[in-house]
Amino acid sequence: MDQTSTPSSFISDNLIRAALKSGSYGKPAERTLDFIRSFAAELRFVS
């Protein structure tokens, strides 16, 4: 470890990973998913 580092200034990969994975970033709105499904089906039908 860098001699100037202190325990409180060290950050591990695992801590960042745990922090980000424990966060909540929401989910797409159901109306958005419905639109995408319809678009995928209709475009298939048109082509």
Added chain:
Amino acid sequence: MEHLNQLTDDQLVALYSNGNTKAFDTLLSRYQDKLYSYINFVVRNRDLADDIFQDTFVKAIVTLQKGNYTSTGKFGAWLTRIAHNLIIDYFRQDKNENTVSNDAQEYDLLNDASLAEANVEDSLINEQTLRDVRRLVDALPDNQREVVFMRYYQDLSFKEIADITGVSINTALGRMRYALINIRRMSAEKGISLMLAS
């Protein structure tokens, strides 16, 4: 549907190209949460995230239907690259229209009182530490936040991150290096512990 869930992305793409819309629904289900999380993390606005999420899939669908998708075995990374480019386009346009952009948002990390909360229980300390780390990440410049999220939340390699964001591997590594330096600097300035209680 059970059967479709067991297929690879490329097999689902092939089925969808042949008219099986359930195959596309399976791809959507497989990637919707991860992709939305990435977009929302970067743009920090749920309505905008929904718009970009929708545009990403519309663009992907059109590309698939035209037969222009080249299989690399990394469908998720391909979707993320489309989303990344749409986010760049949005903020470039937003900047040109002189509205407030994501870049201009200032998060006053050092004056956020909740970062200095003292906790006595280990579990609370750990929760607080994880929350603090997320806030430190959130306070990073956009291009560093993005790399950190892709690496640690999406578990992408630096090669994949470089491909998605259109930079060299060295640039992606450099952004990560500066991100870690900045996180350490901000935590030291605020006296935030970056250790989990055992």
